[in-house]
Amino acid sequence: MSTGTAGVGQEGRHPMTGNALDGDAEGGMERHTYDVVVIGAGGAGLRAAIAAHEAGARTAIVCKSLLGKAHTVMAEGGIAAAMGNRWPEDNWEVHFRDTMRGGKMLNNWRMAQLHAQEAPERVMELEDWGALFDRTEDGLISQRDFGGHKYARLAHVGDRTGLEMIRTLQQRAVQLGIDVFMECTITDVFVSASSTSGEKAIAGAFGYWRESGRFIVFDSPTVILATGGIGKSFKVTSNSWEYTGDGHALAMRAGASLINMEFIQFHPTGMVWPPSVKGLLVTESVRGDGGILKNSEGKRFMFDYIPEFFKAETADTVEEADAWYEDKKNNRRPPELLPRDEVARAINSEIKAGRGTPHGGIYLDIASRRTPEFIKKRLPSMYHQFKELADVDITAEPMEIGPTCHYVMGGVEVDADTQESAVTGLYAVGECSGGMHGSNRLGGNSLGDLLVFGKRAGDAATAYAKGLGANRPKIVEADVKAAERSALAPFEVEGGENPYTIQSDLQQSMNDLVGIIREGSELEESLVAIEAFKERAKTMKVEGHRQYNPGWHLAIDLRNMLIVSESIAKAALARQESRGGHTRNDYPATDPEWGTKNLVVNLTADGTGVELHEKPLPVMPEELTTYFAAAAPMANVQTEEGKN
Amino acid sequence: MGYTLKLRVWRGDKSGGEIKDYPVEVSEGEVVLDAIHRVQGTQAGDLAVRWNCKAGKCGSCSAEVNGKPRLMCMCRLSDFEEDETITVTPMRTFPVIRDLVTDVSFNYEKAKELPSFAPPPRDADNKRRMAQVDVERGQEFRKCIECFLCQNTCHVVRDHEENKQAFAGPRFFLRYAELDMHPLDTNDRRKLAQDAAGLGMCNITKCCTEVCPEGIKITDNAIIPMKERVADRKFDPLVWLGSKIGIRNKDDDGRVEL
Numbered sequence: 001m002s003t004g005t006a007g008v009g010q011e012g013r014h015p016m017t018g019n020a021l022d023g024d025a026e027g028g029m030e031r032h033t034y035d036v037v038v039i040g041a042g043g044a045g046l047r048a049a050i051a052a053h054e055a056g057a058r059t060a061i062v063c064k065s066l067l068g069k070a071h072t073v074m075a076e077g078g079i080a081a082a083m084g085n086r087w088p089e090d091n092w093e094v095h096f097r098d099t100m101r102g103g104k105m106l107n108n109w110r111m112a113q114l115h116a117q118e119a120p121e122r123v124m125e126l127e128d129w130g131a132l133f134d135r136t137e138d139g140l141i142s143q144r145d146f147g148g149h150k151y152a153r154l155a156h157v158g159d160r161t162g163l164e165m166i167r168t169l170q171q172r173a174v175q176l177g178i179d180v181f182m183e184c185t186i187t188d189v190f191v192s193a194s195s196t197s198g199e200k201a202i203a204g205a206f207g208y209w210r211e212s213g214r215f216i217v218f219d220s221p222t223v224i225l226a227t228g229g230i231g232k233s234f235k236v237t238s239n240s241w242e243y244t245g246d247g248h249a250l251a252m253r254a255g256a257s258l259i260n261m262e263f264i265q266f267h268p269t270g271m272v273w274p275p276s277v278k279g280l281l282v283t284e285s286v287r288g289d290g291g292i293l294k295n296s297e298g299k300r301f302m303f304d305y306i307p308e309f310f311k312a313e314t315a316d317t318v319e320e321a322d323a324w325y326e327d328k329k330n331n332r333r334p335p336e337l338l339p340r341d342e343v344a345r346a347i348n349s350e351i352k353a354g355r356g357t358p359h360g361g362i363y364l365d366i367a368s369r370r371t372p373e374f375i376k377k378r379l380p381s382m383y384h385q386f387k388e389l390a391d392v393d394i395t396a397e398p399m400e401i402g403p404t405c406h407y408v409m410g411g412v413e414v415d416a417d418t419q420e421s422a423v424t425g426l427y428a429v430g431e432c433s434g435g436m437h438g439s440n441r442l443g444g445n446s447l448g449d450l451l452v453f454g455k456r457a458g459d460a461a462t463a464y465a466k467g468l469g470a471n472r473p474k475i476v477e478a479d480v481k482a483a484e485r486s487a488l489a490p491f492e493v494e495g496g497e498n499p500y501t502i503q504s505d506l507q508q509s510m511n512d513l514v515g516i517i518r519e520g521s522e523l524e525e526s527l528v529a530i531e532a533f534k535e536r537a538k539t540m541k542v543e544g545h546r547q548y549n550p551g552w553h554l555a556i557d558l559r560n561m562l563i564v565s566e567s568i569a570k571a572a573l574a575r576q577e578s579r580g581g582h583t584r585n586d587y588p589a590t591d592p593e594w595g596t597k598n599l600v601v602n603l604t605a606d607g608t609g610v611e612l613h614e615k616p617l618p619v620m621p622e623e624l625t626t627y628f629a630a631a632a633p634m635a636n637v638q639t640e641e642g643k644n
Numbered sequence: 645m646g647y648t649l650k651l652r653v654w655r656g657d658k659s660g661g662e663i664k665d666y667p668v669e670v671s672e673g674e675v676v677l678d679a680i681h682r683v684q685g686t687q688a689g690d691l692a693v694r695w696n697c698k699a700g701k702c703g704s705c706s707a708e709v710n711g712k713p714r715l716m717c718m719c720r721l722s723d724f725e726e727d728e729t730i731t732v733t734p735m736r737t738f739p740v741i742r743d744l745v746t747d748v749s750f751n752y753e754k755a756k757e758l759p760s761f762a763p764p765p766r767d768a769d770n771k772r773r774m775a776q777v778d779v780e781r782g783q784e785f786r787k788c789i790e791c792f793l794c795q796n797t798c799h800v801v802r803d804h805e806e807n808k809q810a811f812a813g814p815r816f817f818l819r820y821a822e823l824d825m826h827p828l829d830t831n832d833r834r835k836l837a838q839d840a841a842g843l844g845m846c847n848i849t850k851c852c853t854e855v856c857p858e859g860i861k862i863t864d865n866a867i868i869p870m871k872e873r874v875a876d877r878k879f880d881p882l883v884w885l886g887s888k889i890g891i892r893n894k895d896d897d898g899r900v901e902l
Contacts, residue, residue, distance in 0.1 A: 071697070073789070167786065276674045381701070
């Protein structure tokens with residue numbers, strides 16, 4: 001069947017999506033049956049759908065935006081994969097070690113291992129499907145340097161790697177004829193008891209077409225959540241409107257749990273001016289390609305912020321740092337390329353100490369270090385972005401940048417090999433899953449994560465669905481009615497509040513109280529504030545009707561944002577230490593005791609809030625621990641042989 | 645720095661609509677999409693608009709600003725006088741769904757008609773080799789963010805619904821050119837580009853190039869070379885003679901005509 005199956009060619013129906021275009025056509029329920037329903041069409045969702053389709057599942061992709069617009073297009077730097085095209089001595093073991101160290105050892109070791117092992121083949125597949133990566137002199141896929149990665153390892157296309165990746169996967173999905181339901185939002189996943197075993201398992205999903213407001217039901221024994229992150233809960237963010245934690249919240253309501261929600265990555269370099277683009281991402285490649293950070297006194301301050309943990313592999317003089325770009329064998333990495341959490345905290349400290357720029361940022365300077373031709377070739381989108389949006393020519397003057405909410409390490413707790421959650425038939429991949437990145441994600445590991453675990457989830461979901469035969473859990477019809485009522489509730493309120501106002505207040509509150517540097521008292525305050533927002537959200541109202549109504553869409557998404565915000569604040573309050581993307585002013589040290597446990601979040605029994613418990617971190621097998629011994633052969637860059 | 649912008653926005657659906665006034669407070673450094681969002685947040689919560697990245701990277705917020713096809717997120721208010729009225733209307737070539745949101749399914753249908761990349765097997769070491777200079781031609785075209793402004797502005801289909809069947813439009817000529825120039829692709833899509841995609845209907849007025857927010861030289865670098873390649877295949881007397889007596893053109897080496 002073609003893209004969007006329903007009613008192709010029928011009168012008054014959308015040729016692509018099949019939904020009735022008439023705003024009055026609210027009655028009647030569209031219903032579809034699939035083996036695998038993937039929610040989200042970013043890198044993870046598309047890769048999962050391709051895998052499921054190729055494994056023989058009847059597969060649907062359901063996404064909130066048009067196909068090809070998901071947040072993956074914003075990824076700039078590249079896909080981390082130990083292909084060894086620049087450094088033959090790079091291999092999965094080094095990548096694994098870098099990933100675990102970047103995550104401050106809190107990663108799920110098995111996910112980090114699988115990721116490092118499988119990323120190279122996932123990148124090669126993209127090339128088979130038509131991706132055009134930048135090349136080395138030998139014609140192989142080029143690989144670039146990034147923070148926390150020992151070797152130049154990121155396969156890239158200038159600074160628009162995400163666009164290349166999503167377009168390649170999109171074209172592959174279209175070629176395979178996978179059904180796509182675009183501009184369709186899932187609001188509930190259904191769980192039913194199996195007819196044979198009585199065990200609770202996924203039975204389907206419920207949503208609405210944004211275009212018409214009509215409801216749609218999917219009968220499917222598997223749902224793969226690939227909904228991305230939660231950045232829209234914060235005021236200053238690099239994330240788009242879609243990032244409202246839908247997958248996180250859907251999983252919790254279905255009975256699954258989240259882990260590591262206290263760990264939020266604030267990317268060190270977001271734009272700070274003009275106000276309308278505050279938070280917009282400035283790629284780490286600027287630093288990978290020679291850019292440095294300076295305060296208002298012109299000082300290259302990162303040398304003052306090298307933590308003990310990374311001292312052995314970080315340059316401590318300007319001379320050595322600058323020499324590294326040309327001679328990586330005999331020099332250590334510049335401190336600007338420390339993992340993101342370290343750099344973001346350093347920038348934050350400089351700004352707080354009064355050494356910020358006129359617009360409250362820090363200078364990121366590549367103009368004085370590289371030629372205009374080099375900058376335009378290596379960083380074309382950044383050149384374009386600053387020229388068009390801020391009137392700044394980055395080949396001639398420094399950029400003003402500051403930390404921005406970029407990525408959530410936390411997400412649905414899943415099995416490392418299959419990405420299945422605690423709920424049978426419910427899978428989570430990419431940013432909405434948790435564990436892979438521990439307390440801090442390395443740049444470039446996100447795109448690899450999407451591909452590696454997207455494929456694994458697609459394969460696992462298909463195997464499970466096929467194994468069910470005729471014994472599929474059936475959707476309980478009362479659940480459908482309840483989902484319908486819940487979605488329509490905002491239309492029924494009289495005199496309530498506008499959802500835009502509540503969202504904006506929530507974003508401000510999260511930014512102020514649960515931001516980059518946290519304090520116990522402020523986190524407690526934030527939980528009180530979130531309770532108040534929840535009260536206000538009960539009576540929010542929307543105007544207009546159901547056809548393409550952004551106010552209504554926001555009212556529904558806001559419920560997810562509130563659950564997710566509460567999860568973040570509760571976990572952040574509980575973790576009394578600082579580690580990776582979680583920094584406590586009142587507990588500044590990293591505590592080895594906390595390094596052995598995850599915080600797990602569930603929905604309370606009455607569904608009105610979240611509860612928290614500790615869970616031991618999975619223990620790494622003996623043979624992998626040798627990579628982290630003090631005298632491990634990989635500990636010192638200076639002794640390594642290699643070519644750039 | 646703030647002032648009240650005289651903003652006008654088309655409101656309505658497929659049954660009709662009108663341009664409405666929304667005077668709105670704006671401030672320094674803002675773009676048209678900021679003004680639209682403020683209207684949405686304070687005056688008309690149900691104002692329908694597509695957007696995602698707000699950074700010119702996803703190509704969602706295409707519309708016509710004072711009649712010119714633009715991405716609203718890249719359209720700075722400082723490019724207008726403070727007392728100037730800014731009128732925002734939906735893209736005209738596609739059917740309106742509601743307000744600024746149009747039905748762009750035409751483009752997704754055309755995408756399905758295009759045969760995909762078909763590479764040979766990988767090298768013996770399981771890798772592929774291509775020269776940077778060879779991938780750069782295709783890379784320019786792959787910068788396309790699918791905002792569909794080129795499709796919207798192209799006079800072959802703008803106000804000519806009847807041509808849509810036979811015409812894929814500039815966005816897909818880019819794609820044909822990209823694949824034709826791919827160093828590894830084994831398909832020859834030239835006949836398809838000419839016949840099924842309607843490349844011949846384009847009379848290279850460059851309107852598409854002018855509106856491309858990515859600055860892709862659609863006409864010069866994709867459409868004209870593609871037209872030349874099609875012409876080579878069809879009209880070069882030597883190629884014609886060669887094909888008659890069974891000699892393969894070098895350009896066709898290893899490629900299968902679709």
